[in-house]
Amino acid sequence: MTWTLAARTRKMTSSAIRDLLKLTERPGIISFAGGLPSPAAFPVEAFAAACDKVLTAADARSSLQYATTEGLPALREAVAASLPWKVDPANVLITTGSQQGLDLAAKVLIDPGSRILVETPTYLGALQAFQPMEPTVVGVASDESGALPDDLKAKAEGARFFYALPNFQNPTGRTMDEARRVAVSEAARQSGVPILEDNPYGELWFDAPPPAPLTSRDPENTIYMGSFSKVLAPGLRLGFLVAPTEIHHRLVMAKQAADLHSPSFNQRVVAEVLKDGFLDRHVPTIRALYKGQRDAMLAALDRDMSGLGVSWNRPAGGMFLWVRLPAGLSAAALLPRAVEKGVAFVPGEPFYAGQPDDRTLRLSFVTASREQIATGVAALAAAVREAIAELPAAQRDAALAVA
């Protein structure tokens, strides 16, 4: 072959999740694997009205023209106004989905070999976005409230940033509580480590809003990333970031080189949809929908998984919950058996920067209906039961003893 590939391609991997999605897309499989928002939550009529308005406006043609890299002023202002701390629209950058924010931050902040810190486990898409800049990725020990401040401090030296997803994290569904936010923010500041805060799910709370973002506590040392994918629709690929002026300037240059700007048409349509407090009316319907589905999944797990040595958390919002299998079982090994029984999930392994916990797995409760959730969890429990039954006797007893 004439081609010589860049060294970084040896570490590039396709998302295990996306490859898996292809395998589990066959009819009849109930999928808890994908992170797909419920299509029922997409405001189709509002989009149709906005498209019509934008394309019949006097300046319709400008919505189809090239535009500034920073983004549509009206949309940047709407983003700034929506955030719970004082944000100058000049510090907002509209991105092609919040995934692009990760790519741009990596380009601006990571040299080959740079140390970066992530939660344990962390969002797989972030690991993939950082990878082309060839960092050394270090996982900070974490519990159900997020990263442990002492371990963050212990690993901070020379770190370019700490990447955190404090609200209803992907993959675990866990949320960093107020006390932990205070401690993590303080630990990062003391150690001189900037924070990359990713918040795609923050609006999807079920009973009470999560605590204030890390960024609001130290905006000069944080890049904040948000998305319209979960509150409007992912198919528009619109997200945003907020960064301190000097960093914002570099991110804009990186974005200009990456795709010039995000689609001007989509920005106009979303700015139109956002008018008159649309999200204040729309997002509560998503919260109610997803809360019902989380409840259905927790009820099914309580009913079908008890006594099997399986543990799981009870997320207060978002799209995912996190399951841990009994000792001796591996989520990756369980998957084909589950698919055979008609249900799919994502093994936890690829979400770990360091040593993975191969007993973990992620369940999405937002794509399948409540009925499918009941059927799918029953199938998953049957698969677990089978796998336990095949364990050597001593291991089997140990697994079940936990329950």
Added chain:
Amino acid sequence: MTWTLAARTRKMTSSAIRDLLKLTERPGIISFAGGLPSPAAFPVEAFAAACDKVLTAADARSSLQYATTEGLPALREAVAASLPWKVDPANVLITTGSQQGLDLAAKVLIDPGSRILVETPTYLGALQAFQPMEPTVVGVASDESGALPDDLKAKAEGARFFYALPNFQNPTGRTMDEARRVAVSEAARQSGVPILEDNPYGELWFDAPPPAPLTSRDPENTIYMGSFSKVLAPGLRLGFLVAPTEIHHRLVMAKQAADLHSPSFNQRVVAEVLKDGFLDRHVPTIRALYKGQRDAMLAALDRDMSGLGVSWNRPAGGMFLWVRLPAGLSAAALLPRAVEKGVAFVPGEPFYAGQPDDRTLRLSFVTASREQIATGVAALAAAVREAIAELPAAQRDAALAVA
């Protein structure tokens, strides 16, 4: 500051053109600077009808959902069918504008210090897209027919690729003729250098289509990039690339990490617009429009610039033409004087990978109307006349002697 920037940011520059556009956006300035397609050419009604159709279809919600990284199958098939050599839709990747194709190719093919070859001059946006991967960029000597095959061969050793824009090049407007394509293709093959072929303007021919793409001569050793920005509208940010299977696979992984996928809604809308041979009816109207504007600019140049020692080419398509000032004048120095007289252009300097020719400048003939073109060229000629008058006598005589 807590932040440590990646070394690559020291070389990142904002596009001189985009910064300039901001300066020249003040009312009353006739701009030949931007590469903005004429808004008159945007098929607004067709987009409105397509948006309506997509959002009222039975599967409307899927157009707002996450989608595969490779792109919408119907759009990949339409792209493959539109190209003048045999292309398998499996080798097509839909990108967020063709600019993203450059970013992805850079990630997959460039290591820090890798040698890459470009035309002289070359598309500035490509230089910016390659830069974050820190290549050593080498300009291949070029004439009005494109790169010189002997110089390509002489500089080929170890080069990761040769980047070429054979049709109505940005910035020069020049086209690689058939004989040169044969020779360049042969030189690249003999030297073992893959080609990155960029073709955003190929459909915008005025009298006859350009010769067949370089890619059609050696698809296994070429990545081909195209765009919907110039034949439909840039505000949708949709482009595409075609790559050999193994390279395609890597580009898909790089894209997944960069923005997951291009907007599914935009892909559906464009696939809808493309149906029933829409481009066969629509593109001829753009050709006629731009040809008229090119003719207006050539007529104005012939009328106002003769006798001033200024030379220019006569592009057979596209959006730009290339001007060279007489010895002693610099395009960058001329610019403020021209803006003062109410006209803007882009100095040629930033388009050179190596030593720039500071007498060159780029004029776009597609954004301004024919009347504005006449007024703007007259203003530009007045600025040139003034600048020549201020030259020392000997230099002035030398400048005018060329005419």
